[in-house]
Structures are given as structure tokens and as C-alpha cells.
Amino acid sequence: xxxxxxxxxxxxxxxxxxxxxxxxxSRNDGPRLALExxxxxxxxxxxxxxxxxKSAHQICHDNGVNPATIALLDGDVRVGLTDNELDVLSQTxxxxxxxxxxxxxxxAKRRTGGTTVSGTMILAHRNDISVFSTxxxxxxHRGGEHSMxxxxxxxxxxxxxxxxxxAGVKSILDIGRTxxxxxxxxxTVATFGKTRDFPAFFTPTSGFYAHTNVESxxxxxxxxxxxxxxxxxxxxxxxxxxxxxxAGDGETIERAIHQALSEVESQNIQGNAITPFxxxxxxxxxxxASLQTNLALVRNNVLVGSHIARELHNLEKREGAxxxxxxxxRGGVLVVGACNVDIxxxxxxxQSSGKDLLKGNVRHVAGGVGRNVAECLARAGTxxxxxxxxxxxxxxxxxxxxxxxxGDLDVGNVREYEGESTTVAMLNLNxxxxxxxxxxxxxxxxxxxxxxxxxxIRSSSHVLLDCDVPVSTALRVVELCKEYGVPLIVEPTAxxxxxxxxxxxxxxxxxxxxxxxxxxDALPLSxxxxxxxxxxxxPSSITKIIPRxxxxxxxxxxxSHRTVLSTLGPAGAVCCEITPNNHLxxxxxxxxxxxxxxxxxxxxxxxxxLGGFLSVEEGGTGVxxxxxxxxxxxxxxxxxxxxxxxxxxGVEDMAGEWREKYGWGNRIVYxxxxx
Numbered sequence: 001x002x003x004x005x006x007x008x009x010x011x012x013x014x015x016x017x018x019x020x021x022x023x024x025x026s027r028n029d030g031p032r033l034a035l036e037x038x039x040x041x042x043x044x045x046x047x048x049x050x051x052x053x054k055s056a057h058q059i060c061h062d063n064g065v066n067p068a069t070i071a072l073l074d075g076d077v078r079v080g081l082t083d084n085e086l087d088v089l090s091q092t093x094x095x096x097x098x099x100x101x102x103x104x105x106x107x108a109k110r111r112t113g114g115t116t117v118s119g120t121m122i123l124a125h126r127n128d129i130s131v132f133s134t135x136x137x138x139x140x141h142r143g144g145e146h147s148m149x150x151x152x153x154x155x156x157x158x159x160x161x162x163x164x165x166x167a168g169v170k171s172i173l174d175i176g177r178t179x180x181x182x183x184x185x186x187x188t189v190a191t192f193g194k195t196r197d198f199p200a201f202f203t204p205t206s207g208f209y210a211h212t213n214v215e216s217x218x219x220x221x222x223x224x225x226x227x228x229x230x231x232x233x234x235x236x237x238x239x240x241x242x243x244x245x246x247a248g249d250g251e252t253i254e255r256a257i258h259q260a261l262s263e264v265e266s267q268n269i270q271g272n273a274i275t276p277f278x279x280x281x282x283x284x285x286x287x288x289a290s291l292q293t294n295l296a297l298v299r300n301n302v303l304v305g306s307h308i309a310r311e312l313h314n315l316e317k318r319e320g321a322x323x324x325x326x327x328x329x330r331g332g333v334l335v336v337g338a339c340n341v342d343i344x345x346x347x348x349x350x351q352s353s354g355k356d357l358l359k360g361n362v363r364h365v366a367g368g369v370g371r372n373v374a375e376c377l378a379r380a381g382t383x384x385x386x387x388x389x390x391x392x393x394x395x396x397x398x399x400x401x402x403x404x405x406x407g408d409l410d411v412g413n414v415r416e417y418e419g420e421s422t423t424v425a426m427l428n429l430n431x432x433x434x435x436x437x438x439x440x441x442x443x444x445x446x447x448x449x450x451x452x453x454x455x456x457i458r459s460s461s462h463v464l465l466d467c468d469v470p471v472s473t474a475l476r477v478v479e480l481c482k483e484y485g486v487p488l489i490v491e492p493t494a495x496x497x498x499x500x501x502x503x504x505x506x507x508x509x510x511x512x513x514x515x516x517x518x519x520x521d522a523l524p525l526s527x528x529x530x531x532x533x534x535x536x537x538x539p540s541s542i543t544k545i546i547p548r549x550x551x552x553x554x555x556x557x558x559x560s561h562r563t564v565l566s567t568l569g570p571a572g573a574v575c576c577e578i579t580p581n582n583h584l585x586x587x588x589x590x591x592x593x594x595x596x597x598x599x600x601x602x603x604x605x606x607x608x609x610l611g612g613f614l615s616v617e618e619g620g621t622g623v624x625x626x627x628x629x630x631x632x633x634x635x636x637x638x639x640x641x642x643x644x645x646x647x648x649x650g651v652e653d654m655a656g657e658w659r660e661k662y663g664w665g666n667r668i669v670y671x672x673x674x675x
Contacts, residue, residue, distance in 0.1 A: 030066050031313035033305050034079075034124035034132035034162070037071035039298065040086070041095035041114030043135075044291075050090035052295055054083070056133075056302045063306040064416075068129055070120045072098055075110030079127045089114070099152050117164065118156035121235065125160050130224055130312060133165040133305030135298045136201045137237065139178030143270065150181065157235040158185025163224045165192075165305035167297045168199035168206065168239040172257055172278045175206050183211075185234065188227065190214050192240040192304060202253040202293060204241035214238065216450030217307035221315050224308070240304050246296050253293060256285035314412040315455075332383030332408070333614060334456055336477055337370010337466035337491070338444055339388040339403075339414065341395045342641065343426040344601055365640050366402040367425060369493045370466040372604045372641045375402075376611025376631055378409035381648035385456065389415040389446035395422035413456065417446040433602045444468050449476035458484040462614070465490050467497035471504045478509045487511040487560065491610060495522035507555050512563040514610055515552065517545060520566070525551040532584065532670045541571040542588055542669065549576040550584075550674075565613065565625075567606050573629065575621050578674060586669040589625035592633050593662035604641025605632040611642070612651060622666030626655045 035056055040049045053069060060067035068080040071089055078085065089095070089112070096113040098106050100122060106113050115123060117137055124132050138151025157164065169175050179198065182189055191198060191213040200206035214220040220238055227236060260281035263269075269277050283291065347360025366375075370388060377384040386409060390396030396416060403411045425439035447469050457463060457480040465477050465488060481488045489512040492498035498515060499522040501507060515523075528550035534543055549564045553576055556562040561580065567573045572590045612631030616624035630651040634643035658664040 031064065031306075031309040032066045032068045032080075032129045032131075033060055033302070033309040034120055034129045035067055035069040035302070036115050036117060036120040036132070036134050037069055037081075037089065038097055038114035038116050039135065040069075040071070040090050041092065042097060044295075046090050050086060052298065053081075053086050053090065055299060057086075059299060059302045060306045063303070063310060065306040065309050068124070068127070070115045070123045072106055072111060072113040072115070074112055075107050077107070077123055079123060079129070100156060101152065117151075117153040118160075121156050121160045121162045121164065125162050130161070130228065131163045131165065131305055131309040133298075133301045135294060135301065136166050136168060136170055137164060139169045139173035139175065140181055141173055143174075145177070147270075154178065154181050154185060154187075157182060157187045157237065159233060160235050161228060161233055163220070163227075163236040163238060163308065165238045165240060165301050165308060167201045167242060167301060170201040170257075172261065172282075175200060175208050179208055179210075182237065186232070187234055188212070188223065188236045190220070190223065190236065190238050192220065192238050197241070199239050199241040200254070201297065202242060202257075203251060204247060210237075210239060217304065217311045218315075218450050218453055220308045221311035222453055222455055224312050225315050238304070238308070240301055242293075242297060243300050246293050253282060253286050256282045259285060317412055332385060332460065333374075333377055333462050333464060334385050334387065334460035335370045335374040335377070335464045335466075336387040336447070336452060336469055336473065337373065337464065338368035338423065338441075338447070338468035338493075339366075339371045339386075339390050339396075339399050340368035340423045340425050340439075341365070341399060342367030342603060343424060344603065344639065345426065345428050363639055364398075366399045367604065367641045368399075368423070369468060369491055369607055370464070371399070371403065372607035373464060373466070373491065373611045373614070374409055375406060375642045376608045376646055377615050378406040379642065379644070379646040380612055380615035380627070380631065380651060381408065382615040382617075383408045383410075385410040385413060385460070387413045387447065387451050387456065389417055389443060389448075389451075391420055391422035391443060392416040392418050393421055395424065413451060415446055415448075415451060417443070420446075433599065441468065445470055447473055449473045452476045452480065454480055454484070457481060457486055460486055462487050462489060464610075464614070465506075467491065467493040467501050471500060471506070474501060474506050475504065478506055482509060488557075489514070489614070491607075492516075492519040492522075495519050498522050502555065508557060510556050511560040512565065513552065513556065514565045514567075516567055516606070520545070520548045520552060523552065523555065526554075527551065528554065530674050532586075532672065532674060534586075534669055538588070538669055539571065539590075541568055542574050545574065546576065546586060546669075549574065553578050563621075565610070567609055567632075573609065573625055574669070575625060577621060582674050583672070584674040585621070585671045587621045587625060587666055588669050589622070589629055589666045590664065592629055593658055593664045599636045600639050601641075602636055605635045608632045608635035608642050608646070612646070622668070623655075625666050626659075627651050630654045630658075 040053050057067040070079050092112050096111050097116055098113040098119040099116045100118045117134055138153040141149040169178050189210045191210045196209045196213045197205040198208045198210045260278040341364050343364050345362050347358045374384045374386045390399050403409050420443055423441055423443035426437050428435045428437055449472050463481055463486055488510045490510045492515045495518055498519045502523055525548055528547055531547055552564045553562050563577045565575045570591050575587045577585045609628040609632040613624045613628035616627050631646050634645045
């Protein structure tokens, strides 16, 4: 765990000194979250202020983010305070508030001070920090249309491109005029949640509305990323409503605020005297409860801000310097699917031997259908992005490390969740084939819909969805694929899950599905409208399955080029394709002539076949099936789900050798109209 740090900038020369936390962040390109310091110098007494600052730092650390508390210490700008510096600042008696107006004077006079929202935004932006968490922002004061008392926070938001995560605006201010002022300044104001209700700090609603909302940290990060790429130069407000467990206290405080405001009117208090009077009265009326609720809000904002900072870091790392464009860009394959750790067990001893434990081989490998397909794609030279989830534990780290070793596989969109272990499947093998097993798939619920963003879909050539993904996430994939015209491929993974996807309407929007014989049986297939005449050489296993493949085609998106690809184990593979104008092609790829002396493990063979198939951009369906077969055979001969021998040149050379040596290759079963 990082323990603290600073970034010191001298404004009288170009010298910059960095240590510890922020230096570590710059070396490791880690996410950073800016934190203001007036809550330390002016908001809370000692030692409560120190405890608050340290708890904010700990929240950041717990979420993989480097906290960057910003302050002035004897005229030096510090971005990322050490524990000792926090302690010194929290006990400073003569600290000044540092806003934009005060920066030059405070630095020149070597003052110690706490940065306000505007001061923090300026210094965060100068140090390439894009996300900043605070309690609330200032606003237009009541009567501001006469007094012109408008917080510098609002004008700073109009000219500094930093996202401020806050609990909105306190109702002691004029919230309506504050939002109008922000609109004039060109500031994006978004609520964090399912509605556009703008929070009033202590209450989740104010009667006013933001012009947009974001439902997740990832969606907020997307917005910040595009704002930066467009170089708009203005900031963003993400307003986070009070957590439900504190909403009751918030309502009590809100009533006290309204009482204090009534007293303001009855006592004819005006101008700059209004806000201090109201704050003092609210604290007295609530018996100090407003302070505790205030602290809870700050901690919650730091939590949300750390999530956004981490998502933005991952997004920027993934996108690099690519500029935002309104034109569609098509990159590699996007895989939305499961990551598991597979524990493979095999033994030659009989369970009736009377032994408690049987001697055999036990090994763990990186698995999961989606992950396996993604790995094979990457090894075969196709850029691939994986959307998935693993636990923040040793098993999850093992899976991520395996994936990160592949240059063409991007795992920046794999969520690391807390509190549950990475999904594990224990598979018992018999002569390499899966006999039975036990699995806990509860971790797959963390592959949630907010992980699937418009930018991910629109920049992909195809999207592969495995049925281990929750249906709600699958429907989000369907929605975005339709919007951006990206072909959707569905890999069943299991009969019951395939049926569930069909019942939810997912298959009717798919361009391609890849069921085996058992998974086809799970669907309510009607007899096909037509069956073409097949040549006499067609194997009986193919003749038998083709009617069901044709029936399955009728369940897919009729506006697209539809494909059903099915592997039949030792019988080979068959693919049925039909165009929107009803032109049908059936391709058969026979079993490999290259018989392995031993099947080590078949657990990833089907996934490797699909990865190899999808990696082929030229040569047509037949060639793709041949490459898929080579990848599957290589997988059978290794104790991994995907063989390390899979490579662009390697699989093409092996397929070419088999064609030349054995006369092996794909065959067209039928090509013509389907009446």
C-alpha cells in the first residue's frame, strides 16, 4: 500500500520535486483522485479533520487509486500529502483559504493554506488530474441577483476541465440560479444515478433537474474522456445524492435550514452575513448532526470519485491518444464473457479403491468460455477486448496476469470485484474428456450492464457474447449492437443458458450462434420451412443435424447474414449460412487426419475452434473452419484451455500441411437458394 506523497512546484523556477505516492502514480501510470484541503484547514476542528483526511486517503487506497490532497505548505504547492504533512496541516492555526484569487499572493507570501474547490481544480488540472471529490460546490447565494455574490467555484468550472464529484449544492444557496449560471458557463451537470433529480446536499432531490445523468462510474469516465478529447476547456459536475442510510438525517437538517432561512428573513439579515448565520443556526438546531452527515457525504463522494478515477484511467490507457470522432471506427473483436479458474483433475485409480484421496494430476488453468475465445483470437493475431469480471484475489490476479501476457488481448475492461472469490470450475477428466465437475458461477453476476459502454461496441468489428453473462447485460449488448450496426455472435456455453437467452429475445438480434448438438436440443425448434437436397457423400451425422441448424437459423436476426456454426467432436464441424435474400451455403469440415497420441484435455477445444474461426478475415467460411480445427487440435494436446502453439503462421502452416499430405479440407455441402 502506498503511504503518502507530494508533488512540489516552485513558481519562481521550473523545478519540480516528487516523492512517494504521486511519484509512484506517475511511474506506474496509476489513477489519481484530487482532494481539497479547506475541509482540513477550515471545515473541521482537530483531530476530527485529520481523521477525515486519513479516511479519505484510505478509501482511495482500498479502491486502487492514489489520493492527491492539494494544499499550500509555506508557499509550496503540494499535490498528494504525506501522513506527516496531513498532521501538520490539520493543526495549523493561521491557514488561509486559497481560491484562484488567492493563489499568487499566498505562494508569494509563503503562506500555508487549504485549497477551495476552484483552487483545487486549477492545481489538479496543472498536474494532469481529471477527477476531484469534495463535499459540495459553492453557488449563487440567495439574493445573489442583487448582491452579485457568486462562488468562484462556478466560474472555475466554466474554464478548467476537471470533473468535480460532489453532493450538489446546499439549499442555503439559490440552487435554481446556480444551475442556470453553470449552464451559461457551458458546464456539464450530471446526476449520479437513474434519475436527473439534482441533489441538495443533505437531501437526494431539490426540485431542480440536471440536464443529464450517469448510472455508473464507467459512464461518467466516458463523459470525462470525451470532454477532454473534444478540448472543450470546461469542467463537469457529477452530483451524487445522499446515501439512503443518511437520508433521514438529511431531511432533519433540511428542516433546520428552512427554519434558519425564515429567521434570516424575519431578522432582515442580508448579503454576506446570510451564509455564516444559516450554518451556525443549522448546527445549533440539529445538535451537531449536520456535521456527521456532512462527513458521511464527503466519504461517499470520495468513494464514487475513486471509482470514476479508476475507470477513467483504464479508459485512457486503453484508448491511448485516439481522438474522439463522430464517425464509426471498427477495431478488433469485443468479447463479453466469463473468466474462470479451471481446476482440472485426472486419475487412473478407481473410486472403489477405498482410498480417501486418489493419486492423480491436479492443475489450475485460466479458463472461462469468453476468456478462452479471446485468448485464442489474440494468439491467432486478432486484436481483442475482453469484458468480464474476476475477484480481487490471488486467483483473479492469476487470470489477469495470464491474459496480460498476450499483446493483442486488452483486459482493461475486466472488473475486479470485492467480497467474493473469482469463479472456479473443478472438472474431472477421463482420458482428457470432461466427465463431470462442480462450479460456482455466482461471480458472473459482476459482469454487469454498465461494463458494456457505447464506445466499446461502436469501435468493434464484431461482438461475441457468451451465455454465462447475465441476461440483463446481454440485453444491453443487444441494444448497443443494434444502435451501432455491429454483428452479434452468441456462444451458448450450456443448454439451459442458451434457452434462457432465447426466451429473453437475445437470439432474434444475433447474426451468428455456435451451438453443439445438446445445446440445439434446448431450443423450441420448429421444422425448417425448406430442406435442400444433399449430396450422397454427406456423412449421416451431418445429414441428421442440418434440419435443426436450418430451424435455428430462423430464430436469428432476419435482416442480417445469419450463421449457425456447430462442432460435432470427432465428426467434424458444419456451418449453415443464409443471406437476407435467402441464399444458403452449407459447409462441412471433416475431422482432422492428424490423430494425437493422447488427448490431454478437451476442456478448451470448442472455444479454441471458435477463436480460430473468428480470427480468419480472408478466405471464406471453409478456410475459417480449417483454422478453427487446427486450433482445437492444438488445444487437445495441452494441459491449458488454449495452446501456446497457436499463432498466425503456425496454424496456417499446419492446415496447409494437412491439406497437402492428407487431402484434408472443407467441402461445400450445398450452395444455392433456399425455397
